[in-house]
Amino acid sequence: MNLKINQLHAYSDDFLGTMDGVETAGKIASGKISATEVVTASIDRAKKVNPTLNAIVTEMYHQALEKSKTPQPGIFSGVPSFIKDTENVAGAPTRYSSHAVPVKIKKKSCKFVRQFHSLGLICLGKSNLPEFGLTATTESVATGAARNPWNLDYSTGGSSGGSAALVAAGVVPLAHGNDGGGSIRIPAACCGLVGLKPTRGRLIKVDGSELLPVGILHQGIVSRTVRDTAAFYEGAEKYYRNPKLPEIGRVLHPGKKRLRIGLFTETPFGTQSHAETTEMVLDTGKLCERLGHAVTEIRCPFHETVIADFWWYWGMMAFMIRFVGFYIVGSGFERSKMEDWGVGLGRLFQKKLCKAPSIIMRLKGFEKIYNDIFRDYDILLSPTLSHPAPKLGYIGPEIPFDTALERVGNYCAFTPFQNISGAPAISLPMGFSKNGVPMGVQFAATTGMERLLLELAYEIEEARPWPLLTD
Secondary structure, three states: OOHHHHOOOOOOOOOOOOOOHHHHHHHHHHOOOOHHHHHHHHHHHHHHHHHHHOOEEEEOHHHHHHHHHOOOOOOOOOOEEEEEOOOOOOOOEOOOOOOOOOOOEOOOOOHHHHHHHOOOOEEEEEEOOOHHHOOOOOOOOOOOOOEOOOOOOEEOOOOOHHHHHHHHOOOOOEEEEEEOOOOOHHHHHHHOOEEEEOOOOOOOOOOOHHHOOOOOOEEEEEEOOHHHHHHHHHHHHHHOOOOOOOOOOOOOOOOOOOOEEEEOOEOOOOOEOOHHHHHHHHHHHHHHHHOOOEEEEOOOOOOHHHHHHHHHHHHHHHHHHHHHHHHHHOOOOOHHHOOHHHHHHHHHHHHOHHHHHHHHHHHHHHHHHHHHHHHOOOEEEEEOOOOOOOEOOOOOOOOOHHHHHHHHHHHOOOOHHHHHHOOOEEEEEEEEOOOOOEEEEEEEOOOOOHHHHHHHHHHHHHHOOOOOOOO
């Protein structure tokens, strides 16, 4: 079967070409191209592929063209991008891909979006996600399914799947995502992208997340190149730098230090990952060894109790959305219109409500347990996902809750640990499934060590470059 017939991309011989964000910004700064020419090209690309990809939920093309005439200075000045429809952007509604949320134009952008725009990025619109970003595929009743540009029958992952589809398809070089249990890393793995979940507090937090007992929500981006991700964090630090964390600074090349890497492919449940996934991770481990790193195969260092506690906490967030959603999204919220998945998660939380103090205590204590693992290792290497991206519908909104919970829990068995601990992890595209869909490996580090992850990512990218959809 020729899988290329089921692919879709927007790359063309225009002002964007196949450039990443750093190269694009450099050409704009030198005057070789203008921001307006780049933004126009990106809009044309979006119009070409989005009717099929369904990755955009709100278009802001007119506003983007106006801003391109005098782009804000920054490391990505004049570069087009998209913001996931969980964040307030002035002049656009925030719908969370839910029928429960009213359509209301926001008058001002949230704090993180102001940080995002400080890099000079120009927002072309809002990207698709599952309802409230609560699951690992970008499929919702309200906005429909986003399609994976590598194989249109397959999931983009979630919850930042709309952004990932747009970057993978070549509409923009990078786009916003956020990550509460893997929602940057999962779509990065499914769509062949770089996805870094930063350390807790590295970027300006999701509005309201400071009220949560355990801060699991993290902002970030997906990109096609390591240098775009590195440049994003360099630029973001110029707007806001957390004094409690080591500075990332400018990362331009691989590091010199040879690392101790603990490799595992077993899930916390004691089961082995899918054969294709396992083979990819082991092959990546061999690559790391050839590069001079010391790789040791280990058992999964995390217990399934941590996953159970995470799902209870995830259910608490769904419960809060359902019953105090009007505080989050404003008047007009109709909880009766929430999808079954969010309702089911809330009930999961209610079943163990009496155990809340002990669960929250364990979750808070997990940061120390996690960081103690790194006495023996500099990096943990694992699959990003336990199996390749599934076909659309496998964990979609029409699936009964108990079935979907089992499937999502098994699928996303490797990503929640960094959300609970607050530590950073990066997903890199290191292979393809037999269905032509990208697969990712996850490199994880201890708190504050994004620079180490980026240096290693540069080295992996140089040693084994990943393809674009045009290749």
